[in-house]
Amino acid sequence: MTQGSDVDRVYIFDTTLRDGEQSPGFHLDASSKLKIARQLEKLGVDVIEAGFPISSPGDFEACRQIAREIRGTTVTALARAVREDIDAVWGAIKDAETPQIHIVLSVSDVHIDRKLGMTRAQVLQRGAEMVAYARSLCDRVQYSPEDAGRADIDYLIETVETMIAAGANVINIPDTTGYCLPGEFGDLVRRVINEARGSENALFSVHCHNDLGLATANSLAAITAGARRVECTINGIGERAGNTSLEEIVMLLRVRQARLGLECGIDTTQITTTSRLVAELTGTPVQPNKAVVGANAFAHASGIHQDGVLKDRLNYEIMKPEDVGLDDSRIVLTARSGRHAFHHRLGRLGIKLADGKAEAAWQRFLLVADTKREVNDDDLRKIASGESNGNGHATAIDVPNEHNHVADTLRHMIFG
Numbered sequence: 001m002t003q004g005s006d007v008d009r010v011y012i013f014d015t016t017l018r019d020g021e022q023s024p025g026f027h028l029d030a031s032s033k034l035k036i037a038r039q040l041e042k043l044g045v046d047v048i049e050a051g052f053p054i055s056s057p058g059d060f061e062a063c064r065q066i067a068r069e070i071r072g073t074t075v076t077a078l079a080r081a082v083r084e085d086i087d088a089v090w091g092a093i094k095d096a097e098t099p100q101i102h103i104v105l106s107v108s109d110v111h112i113d114r115k116l117g118m119t120r121a122q123v124l125q126r127g128a129e130m131v132a133y134a135r136s137l138c139d140r141v142q143y144s145p146e147d148a149g150r151a152d153i154d155y156l157i158e159t160v161e162t163m164i165a166a167g168a169n170v171i172n173i174p175d176t177t178g179y180c181l182p183g184e185f186g187d188l189v190r191r192v193i194n195e196a197r198g199s200e201n202a203l204f205s206v207h208c209h210n211d212l213g214l215a216t217a218n219s220l221a222a223i224t225a226g227a228r229r230v231e232c233t234i235n236g237i238g239e240r241a242g243n244t245s246l247e248e249i250v251m252l253l254r255v256r257q258a259r260l261g262l263e264c265g266i267d268t269t270q271i272t273t274t275s276r277l278v279a280e281l282t283g284t285p286v287q288p289n290k291a292v293v294g295a296n297a298f299a300h301a302s303g304i305h306q307d308g309v310l311k312d313r314l315n316y317e318i319m320k321p322e323d324v325g326l327d328d329s330r331i332v333l334t335a336r337s338g339r340h341a342f343h344h345r346l347g348r349l350g351i352k353l354a355d356g357k358a359e360a361a362w363q364r365f366l367l368v369a370d371t372k373r374e375v376n377d378d379d380l381r382k383i384a385s386g387e388s389n390g391n392g393h394a395t396a397i398d399v400p401n402e403h404n405h406v407a408d409t410l411r412h413m414i415f416g
């Protein structure tokens, strides 16, 4: 199924509402989940994992509402390899346009011994029975051998073969603990796809965690190795350090399309809106330097960079802010900014300094900038009017070694 006619398409499976919501303190009620699901539909994800229905009546109901309302997107939910969980998933998602049951059962010896207290043979048998049971309810069944990243590869391959034979049509390889290195994870996925009998009948997906900051790199390595579905979350939220971030993997496919030759069906202009909605409803702001969606992702603060971007944004921007749904990049004025940026920002406010006044205004700007994290539009207007109102006090900045004192005095004079 992976290696069919649409070999160049990578499918995006969003688990913001399941793994993402498992982040400590991130609880989402049914109405918040529905709002996010509607936005994910607009974003164009291929699969929405709506939740873990057996976990609570509220989550069951959230999954049911999402399955009933969302169209054009596969809706799935998570079950452990037990009938009660599978029944709960089916009860919650059976009204979806395209429902899928997702079963998880461990594959690493650490989990089999220390978590399940079972043998490898018992795990294989349980998994196969539950896949067959799920297939008796639903045409689409995904099997996730949990902790595949730390499993014995031969047993993992045997597991994958067994689950495909039992009826799983999607195999998801999780690096549950975020342990793998990109080359290692790519090799693991390649071997499973190449060596598991029946792999041509399944779509291969991956699910990476970010414990070592490698979730996106590992997902990319897996795609390069032949996986064609990526599980990810908005803003990279999820258990512990989170999951592969949707916006990173999607923009990576887009920005490096010429090299990778792959595409996905995401409307990237919806990325910023989706990120902000998830941040708002989970009550968790995005870190400013987060790739693609952080407040600083399209902001330029140093003079050298600002000058370069103002001459041609290609100098420092590898993607356009409009492509992720932002109006523009930001030229942030700080003490590290340069004259080019200063005059650019004044120009955007419609302020043109009178001839011969620019130097004094620039000196005033520098002194103010040294006292603040960011010089805003209001400050700029005051700096400019201090220059242009003819009171004269702002021009005599000629004592650099009394910088702080002068700055204080000036701030007092300009801002009161």
Ligand code: KIV
Pocket (backbone or CB within 6 Å): 019, 078, 104, 144, 146, 147, 172, 174, 175, 176, 177, 207, 209
């Ligand atoms: O991290 C994990 O292994 C999971 C599975 C349910 C795919 O979240």
Ligand code: ZN
Pocket (backbone or CB within 6 Å): 019, 176, 207, 209, 239
């Ligand atoms: Zn996970």
